Amino acid sequence: MKREKTDIFISGGGPAGLSAAAAFGRAGFSVILADPSPPVTEGDAEGSDLRSTAFLQPARRLFEDAGLWEGLAPFGVALQALRIVDTAGEPPALRGERAFRSDDMGTAPFGWNFLNWVFRREVMKRLEQEPNVSLRLGRGFRALVTRTDEALVTLDDGTRLSARLVIAADGRNSPVRDALGIGVRVTRHGQKSLAFTAAHQVAHGNVSTEIYHHGGPFTMVPLPDVDGQPASAVVWMNPGRRAAELLAMEPARFNAEMERRSAGLFGRMKLVSRRAMFPIVSQRASRLVAARCAIVAEAAHVLPPIGAQGLNTSLNDIARLLELARANPDGLGSAAMLAAFERARGPDIARRARAIDLFNRVTRSPSRPLQDMRLIGLKMAHDIVPLRQALMRAGMGPR
C-alpha cells in the first residue's frame, strides 16, 4: 500500500486532538487525525460526555485562531466570578467565603462554560469544512517508526502515513507515548469525582462556586437554564467509597445530600442528568517529546478537576506548539522545534501539577488544624490584593 504524506498526524480525537486539528489546519498545515471512537455529538446518544468544561480566557485566543470561536460562542455561559466557600462540621456549615471577580484583572469574564458534547459538535462542524484536515474516524494508531526527517505511522486498518510531526493527543493511556517508550508517573488520590447537571432554586448569577469540606470540593459551574430553572454542572469530589455510595443513591435522597453538602446556598437542588464517576489521579509523562513527536494534553499530564486546569493546560500545549510551527514552518517537527516545546511547557506543567496536588491534599484533609489553615489561606489569598491578583493571573495560564 502506498504511503500517504501529511505535515501532521494527530493520534486522538478527544477535545484536545480536535482543537489541535482545527488550529493546525487553519494555519495551513495538512493534518490527518485518527481516532477509533468517533466523537459523540448528541447529548442523548450512548456514550455522550455530559460533563462541561470551563474554558479560560487564553483558550478563546486559540479558538479564534482555529476558526472555532464563532461557532462556539453562542453556547458558552460566561463566568464572571469564582466564589470560594469554606465549610466544616456535619452537616457542613458555612465558615467563610470570598469571591474572586474577573473585572479585578481587567479581563471580564474569566472564561466560558460549555457542555462537552456541544463543544465536540461545534468543533466537528468546523473540521468537516476544513480542507487541510482529513479525519479518519473509527481507525486508530497502531505503530510508529521515526527517522530524522519523518515519522512513519501505521493505522489499525493498515493505512501507512509519513508525517513531519506526530502529535500524541490520545489520552491518559496514550498508545503513541507507549510506542515511544515514554514512561508516566501516576499518583492516585483515593478520591473519585461525580459529574452531573443539577437544577437549583437560587440563580448562579454567572458565578462559579467551589464549596470546600473534607473529602474534596463540591464545584458548581453555571450552565444555561434547564426547564426554566437555573442549572449548573457539578463536580463533586469524595473518598472513593463515599462517591460509589452517592452514585448508587436513589435521586430523592441524592437531591437531599446535595442540598446538605452545598450548605443550602442554592436552595432546593435536583439532579437532571445521568451521574458519571471519574477516578482522581495525577499523572505526568517523563518527557514531552521524542524524534518527530510531541506528547500533549492528557497523554502528557492528567490533573485533578480543580480550578479548571485540565483541558486549559492542554490547550496551552497546543497553542505553544502552533506558535513554534508558525514561527518556522520549514522546521515543523525538527529537533530544535521539539526541544523548544519541551522547554516552554515542561516547567509550567510541573508547577501546575505540584500546586494542584498540594491544594487538593490540604483542602480535603479531615484534620481540624489543616481546615483552619485552609480558611486562613482563603482569606489571605483574597484580602491581600497583590497576592489575589498574582493567583488569579497564575490560574489563567502562562502569558
Ligand SMILES: Cc1cc2nc3c(=O)[nH]c(=O)nc-3n(C[C@H](O)[C@H](O)[C@H](O)COP(=O)(O)OP(=O)(O)OC[C@H]3O[C@@H](n4cnc5c(N)ncnc54)[C@H](O)[C@@H]3O)c2cc1C
Ligand atoms: C469531572 C471532570 C471535570 C473536568 N472539568 C474540566 C474543566 O472544567 N476545565 C478543564 O480545563 N478541564 C476539565 N477536566 C479535564 C478534561 O476533561 C480533560 O483534560 C479532557 O477531557 C481530556 O481530553 P484529551 O483530548 O486530552 O483526552 P481524551 O478525551 O481522553 O481523548 C483521547 C482520545 O484518544 C483516542 N484514542 C485512544 N486510543 C487511540 C488510538 N490507538 N489511536 C487514536 N486515538 C486513540 C480516544 O478514543 C479518545 O477519543 C475535567 C475532568 C474531569 C474528570
